[in-house]
Amino acid sequence: MSAPLPTEANRPAPFLRKGGGRDATALPVTAALPDWVWGVLLVLPALAMVALFFLYPLGLSAVSAFQGRDGGWTLANIAKAFELYSLDMAFTLAIVLLSSALVAVLSVAIGGYLTLGENRLAVTMLRWLYRWPLFIPFIVAAQMMRSFLAKNGLMNNLLIGGGIIEPLQAASLLDWRGVVVTFVWKQTPFVALMVAGAMASLDRSTIEAARDLGAGRLRILAEIVVPQVRPTLVVGLILSFVTMLSVMSVPMMINPNSPTMITVDMAYRINAHGDYGVANALGFVSYAMAGLVGWVYLRHGVRQGGAR
Amino acid sequence: MSELHVENLTVAYGGSRVLNGVSLHVRPGEFVALLGSSGCGKTTLLRAVSGFVPVDGGRIAIAGRDVTKAPPERRDTAMVFQSYALWPHMTTAQNIGYGLKLRRWTRPRIAERVAEMLRLLKLDGLADRNVTQLSGGQRQRVALGRALAIDPDILLLDEPLSNLDARIRLELRHEIRALQQRLGITAVHVTHDREEAMVMADRIVILNAGVIAQIGTPEEIYRRPASAFVASFLGADNVVPLQATRTERTLEIAAGPDHDAVSLPLGGDGAQDGAQVEMPGSGPVAAHFRTESVRLASAGHTPPDALVLRGRITQAAYPGGRWRYGVAVGGTVFLVDDDDRRTVGDAVAIVIPPSALHCFPLRREAAGTA
Numbered sequence: 318m319s320a321p322l323p324t325e326a327n328r329p330a331p332f333l334r335k336g337g338g339r340d341a342t343a344l345p346v347t348a349a350l351p352d353w354v355w356g357v358l359l360v361l362p363a364l365a366m367v368a369l370f371f372l373y374p375l376g377l378s379a380v381s382a383f384q385g386r387d388g389g390w391t392l393a394n395i396a397k398a399f400e401l402y403s404l405d406m407a408f409t410l411a412i413v414l415l416s417s418a419l420v421a422v423l424s425v426a427i428g429g430y431l432t433l434g435e436n437r438l439a440v441t442m443l444r445w446l447y448r449w450p451l452f453i454p455f456i457v458a459a460q461m462m463r464s465f466l467a468k469n470g471l472m473n474n475l476l477i478g479g480g481i482i483e484p485l486q487a488a489s490l491l492d493w494r495g496v497v498v499t500f501v502w503k504q505t506p507f508v509a510l511m512v513a514g515a516m517a518s519l520d521r522s523t524i525e526a527a528r529d530l531g532a533g534r535l536r537i538l539a540e541i542v543v544p545q546v547r548p549t550l551v552v553g554l555i556l557s558f559v560t561m562l563s564v565m566s567v568p569m570m571i572n573p574n575s576p577t578m579i580t581v582d583m584a585y586r587i588n589a590h591g592d593y594g595v596a597n598a599l600g601f602v603s604y605a606m607a608g609l610v611g612w613v614y615l616r617h618g619v620r621q622g623g624a625r
Numbered sequence: 626m627s628e629l630h631v632e633n634l635t636v637a638y639g640g641s642r643v644l645n646g647v648s649l650h651v652r653p654g655e656f657v658a659l660l661g662s663s664g665c666g667k668t669t670l671l672r673a674v675s676g677f678v679p680v681d682g683g684r685i686a687i688a689g690r691d692v693t694k695a696p697p698e699r700r701d702t703a704m705v706f707q708s709y710a711l712w713p714h715m716t717t718a719q720n721i722g723y724g725l726k727l728r729r730w731t732r733p734r735i736a737e738r739v740a741e742m743l744r745l746l747k748l749d750g751l752a753d754r755n756v757t758q759l760s761g762g763q764r765q766r767v768a769l770g771r772a773l774a775i776d777p778d779i780l781l782l783d784e785p786l787s788n789l790d791a792r793i794r795l796e797l798r799h800e801i802r803a804l805q806q807r808l809g810i811t812a813v814h815v816t817h818d819r820e821e822a823m824v825m826a827d828r829i830v831i832l833n834a835g836v837i838a839q840i841g842t843p844e845e846i847y848r849r850p851a852s853a854f855v856a857s858f859l860g861a862d863n864v865v866p867l868q869a870t871r872t873e874r875t876l877e878i879a880a881g882p883d884h885d886a887v888s889l890p891l892g893g894d895g896a897q898d899g900a901q902v903e904m905p906g907s908g909p910v911a912a913h914f915r916t917e918s919v920r921l922a923s924a925g926h927t928p929p930d931a932l933v934l935r936g937r938i939t940q941a942a943y944p945g946g947r948w949r950y951g952v953a954v955g956g957t958v959f960l961v962d963d964d965d966r967r968t969v970g971d972a973v974a975i976v977i978p979p980s981a982l983h984c985f986p987l988r989r990e991a992a993g994t995a
Contacts, residue, residue: 520708522706522707522708522710523710523712523713525697525704525706525710526706526710526711526712526768526771527712527723528677528696528697528698529675529676529677529697529698529703529704530703530723530724530727530771530775531698531699531724531727531728531775532698532723532727533698536727541712544712544714545712545713545714
């Protein structure tokens with residue numbers, strides 16, 4: 318806090334402090350510039366970065382979704398995107414919602430066991446293991462899942478070897494199920510990390526009070542712990558939702574055939590057809606989905622802020 | 626209304642023993658306070674009874690049922706926590722009714738019981754209020770209501786008043802005690818506040834370093850502390866080393882550098898006016914006395930039937946009611962209360978009546994440094 322910002326360091330000393338102390342002889346220009354101007358000047362570099370590298374490309378992409386090849390305004394791109402890919406849009410939303418739901422269940426289960434589990438060895442092992450997928454990129458995860466979930470993959474070999482299924486029953490999971498499995502495998506640790514942290518910081522006596530009154534551990538998790546960490550869980554799920562929405566490598570490698578996710582379609586429109594218009598229209602739909610959960614997030618945040 | 630039996634209880638954390646063979650019987654409807662300084666094991670004993678601390682040895686029985694190995698949810702106890710431990714996502718009524726919901730009571734029955742609790746705890750009109758909007762005193766009342774609503778065998782109070790400000794604390798002390806007596810519930814209360822234990826409890830258990838130092842009614846432990854530790858803990862923390870001989874009816878104190886020889890009557894066995902002497906024969910003793918049970922006299926105006934220490938006032942303060950003086954006797958400063966206003970530097974005598982003296986044998990190493 319006390320270190321001057323670079324912009325301050327470059328300014329002549331009298332500008333640093335107005336009035337008082339050894340800087341009492343401030344130049345008149347200080348008085349001429351109100352405080353809010355300094356505020357704006359300080360925030361300007363950051364604002365410029367956001368505008369240049371985020372708002373401008375986002376706006377350009379959104380605008381070009383409504384522009385034809387000739388530069389004129391049109392709804393043709395949107396219409397074409399819906400005509401060709403409405404199934405994929407629904408597929409994308411369904412996959413991401415289902416994955417988020419499963420991530421929610423699993424991360425609460427992991428966080429719950431870390432918080433309420435009594436077998437120290439199991440808790441230590443789980444704490445050590447569950448974070449691994451966080452460090453593995455989506456594309457590597459997808460590649461791993463390809464060899465794990467394929468018809469002659471590791472999972473089926475294990476099931477056959479264990480006598481659980483017959484060789485003829487072995488089926489490939491490299492379709493929508495594979496995408497969901499990969500997303501859930503990859504995103505659960507992220508949400509579990511947040512949720513377990515929030516659970517660990519709960520007042521332990523609120524859990525003990527419930528146990529003391531006779532509540533079992535599942536009940537405590539559902540009625541005492543989860544309601545108290547709900548804001549963190551929601552934030553984790555929303556961030557996770559937006560991440561999964563933007564991943565292309567996983568559907569591309571596991572489920573490239575129709576119906577697939579719109580990220581694959583966007584890449585296809587650009588790579589095969591040079592059709593930026595429809596790709597941007599698909600991007601616009603993607604923003605709309607992300608925007609929807611963003612709105613939920615903000616609403617939730619405001620409500621939480623209001624409650625405090 | 627149930628009784629609690631704790632037999633030879635041993636609890637250790639990571640190799641170090643926190644409770645060492647504690648035995649205690651709490652009778653049905655009795656209010657027992659566990660009193661001791663930090664780290665003496667009082668909270669551990671309470672948490673062992675509630676089931677949150679695993680026990681290494683011994684036995685705990687509630688209402689005749691052995692619960693030593695039972696998890697907390699299988700023991701019919703209800704705990705009130707220092708931090709209130711209310712659930713912030715629930716209203717007052719939901720907090721109080723939660724234990725009943727777990728017991729599968731019907732909604733109307735729960736509502737009726739919650740209303741009864743709210744009335745009992747003077748929380749009328751706050752049923753639908755979120756607990757985060759309540760004051761500290763109200764929150765602790767809700768926590769008490771939550772515990773009492775299920776009508777537990779044993780009510781466990783883990784320093785429930787420590788987080789409250791002084792005025793509310795005094796108020797709640799009496800309310801909790803009155804409620805406990807009215808409902809006839811068996812209660813175990815952990816506190817480090819001596820006065821709180823004295824005014825609330827039927828019996829007080831004083832713990833020191835994981836063992837019970839003394840069990841008794843407030844009056845018993847105040848008048849006849851069983852050891853030098855208990856005497857000091859209960860406020861008799863002015864200690865003067867003496868050479869004394871105990872005879873059948875008197876304590877003969879030999880003259881020292883700051884006092885003359887004196888013969889004092891012995892107390893005990895119904896005699897309230899004599900000195901308490903916990904040693905046979907003769908030898909060095911540590912004589913404990915309380916600030917408020919002695920008085921000052923001007924040098925040369927001392928009564929013959931009391932131990933008189935000659936000293937000089939080094940400090941004066943007025944805490945209200947009486948004056949409090951620091952009186953240096955030899956190298957030791959004693960705190961003494963007196964009605965009269967005196968000046969720092971005055972030569973005075975501390976007059977210790979026999980009934981104010983609690984004498985314990987002075988340990989050899991302590992005698993060397995005294």
